[in-house]
Amino acid sequence: MNSIVTVISNILAIYRRELQSYFASPLAYGIATIFWLLAGFLLVILVFGPQGILAQSAFADQAGLQSAPLDLPYEFTQFYLGLLGSLAMFILPALSMGLYTEERKQGTLELLATSPIANWAVALGKLLGVVTFFLTMVLPLLVLESLIVGASDPPFDLQLLFLGHAGLILLAASVLSLGMFISSLTESTVLAAILTFALVLVLFVVEGVADGIPGPIGEAIGHLSLLKHYNNFTQGVFDISGLILFLSYVVLGLFLTAQSIEAFRFQRS
Amino acid sequence: MIEVEQLSKAYGSTIAISNVSFKVEPGEILGFLGPNGAGKTTTMRILAGYLPATSGTARIADHEVHLNSMAVRQNIGYLPETPPLYQDMTVEAFLYFVARIKGLPIGDRAKQVTSAIERCNLSEKRNVLIRKLSKGFRQRVGIAQAIVHDPPVIILDEPTVGLDPKQIIDVRNLIKSLAGQHTIILSTHILPEVSMTCDRITIINRGHIVATDTPDNLTARLAGQLGYAIEIAGDQAQARAVLTKLPQVESVKSLSDEGIAKNHHRFQVIAATDEDPGSAIAEAIVDAHLSLYELSRNRVSLEDVFIDLTTEEPAMAATPALTSITETTADTPPSLSDSDE
Numbered sequence: 143m144n145s146i147v148t149v150i151s152n153i154l155a156i157y158r159r160e161l162q163s164y165f166a167s168p169l170a171y172g173i174a175t176i177f178w179l180l181a182g183f184l185l186v187i188l189v190f191g192p193q194g195i196l197a198q199s200a201f202a203d204q205a206g207l208q209s210a211p212l213d214l215p216y217e218f219t220q221f222y223l224g225l226l227g228s229l230a231m232f233i234l235p236a237l238s239m240g241l242y243t244e245e246r247k248q249g250t251l252e253l254l255a256t257s258p259i260a261n262w263a264v265a266l267g268k269l270l271g272v273v274t275f276f277l278t279m280v281l282p283l284l285v286l287e288s289l290i291v292g293a294s295d296p297p298f299d300l301q302l303l304f305l306g307h308a309g310l311i312l313l314a315a316s317v318l319s320l321g322m323f324i325s326s327l328t329e330s331t332v333l334a335a336i337l338t339f340a341l342v343l344v345l346f347v348v349e350g351v352a353d354g355i356p357g358p359i360g361e362a363i364g365h366l367s368l369l370k371h372y373n374n375f376t377q378g379v380f381d382i383s384g385l386i387l388f389l390s391y392v393v394l395g396l397f398l399t400a401q402s403i404e405a406f407r408f409q410r411s
Numbered sequence: 412m413i414e415v416e417q418l419s420k421a422y423g424s425t426i427a428i429s430n431v432s433f434k435v436e437p438g439e440i441l442g443f444l445g446p447n448g449a450g451k452t453t454t455m456r457i458l459a460g461y462l463p464a465t466s467g468t469a470r471i472a473d474h475e476v477h478l479n480s481m482a483v484r485q486n487i488g489y490l491p492e493t494p495p496l497y498q499d500m501t502v503e504a505f506l507y508f509v510a511r512i513k514g515l516p517i518g519d520r521a522k523q524v525t526s527a528i529e530r531c532n533l534s535e536k537r538n539v540l541i542r543k544l545s546k547g548f549r550q551r552v553g554i555a556q557a558i559v560h561d562p563p564v565i566i567l568d569e570p571t572v573g574l575d576p577k578q579i580i581d582v583r584n585l586i587k588s589l590a591g592q593h594t595i596i597l598s599t600h601i602l603p604e605v606s607m608t609c610d611r612i613t614i615i616n617r618g619h620i621v622a623t624d625t626p627d628n629l630t631a632r633l634a635g636q637l638g639y640a641i642e643i644a645g646d647q648a649q650a651r652a653v654l655t656k657l658p659q660v661e662s663v664k665s666l667s668d669e670g671i672a673k674n675h676h677r678f679q680v681i682a683a684t685d686e687d688p689g690s691a692i693a694e695a696i697v698d699a700h701l702s703l704y705e706l707s708r709n710r711v712s713l714e715d716v717f718i719d720l721t722t723e724e725p726a727m728a729a730t731p732a733l734t735s736i737t738e739t740t741a742d743t744p745p746s747l748s749d750s751d752e
Contacts, residue, residue: 152511
């Protein structure tokens, strides 16, 4: 019992420190700013742009297509969250790149490795910290979204919106967990960012590749696609397999990180 | 408290340490002395459980450091070669963080952090970001993180690096004050440090333990061990044989003939007993029909022994400077010199 309490308090200690370092880091604010700018821009384009939903709606009115009203809120949610997911996949490597590379550079890995705290607990604390930071990056966007949701007629399906955002956080957690593993492999922050970005690209296009491969193999590879499962979430389809896939990526990232730190310390040569 | 047996570590084909064995009793301070690259940091890292040994065992508080790593980690405070500091934290926040991951109960944290801050003279820097601290202060924060949870065993890798002379004295006093309740092992390449703070000294060179003894023992053993620097003219082998034969002489060592007249040779002898061998040496040399040009009494300082033990080349530079070194470092105990060519 006591040991469980200790482990939780260890994880919390790492979590708090990680979060604190994000909020003290100009780089993190820079990344957040870019994310907000691009996300806000996307939102505005989607609503007010020449191909935006307002223009579409006006066009539909003019053409007198009243018989088949577009479900604009639904279309908006799907487009907007889809783009937000793509954007996040490019921003996330920048958040995860420093998770372990900084520890190595500052020599603090030696402190963690000689403290009574398990590798996986460190990894979990760090992952929770960076996911929380991403959550705080998404929160301000909710304000923008609420303006549109509030002004919309017909009303938005709030459950759909919630599911979409939950999917976004799960997607982020998967990418961050794998990115954390990559950052544990190297001392170079830049290299970690580039490798994570490459991995994200692979997970991005894996669906397209899988389509070209016939039979069950292609199908199996297709299931690895993050974006495919994320799109299910944004379309309001809550599928357990998607949830399991995201959680598997998270656990895989945690496991590999703990193993790689262990291997780094205990490489017998 | 710390038992190291036949510890070896190889990085690929490079052997960092080989068959290192020593013991540290509870409450004792052991100085781990050696030149840079001798294997000090490797030994410290193995002890702290950061690196595995290639062979051999190390036990801290009866737990094997590799097999029972978690139990060992609960018992140690460790200052690595580079202090492990989060640049973006304040001193106090960092120490709280360390107290948390070391598993200190909530109720004790404030007290322990304050005590560590005070003991390391960091009160004025309490709320300063570590990034903004000078090297000396960072080193002290490094020491503070090693003692904040009051561990039974403290491992300090070069604790006084980067400190100014006053801070060095403070840190030495701090380390001394920790002895008794804590078992401490500290590594350094600075001689006065070990002779001033440590109960026992282990000298390591090229991964091998060269000597282990207490400074007191060394002093006692060597207090009577006078040395003589001798310059003669004549046959070197004959002179050596004559000197070696003397019962009052423990060892004879040839020194470099550089910079002295041709056919002149210099030796450093160490007396075997309390008895001053000066007159016996002079007599023996004259009896052997060798010409005596210099016979000067000296003491071998720890410094010379250290250089001697840890360099491959014979430590020739010793003689001329020896007397002056002896005078200036009267407090440093002379040390063993069983080196013989």
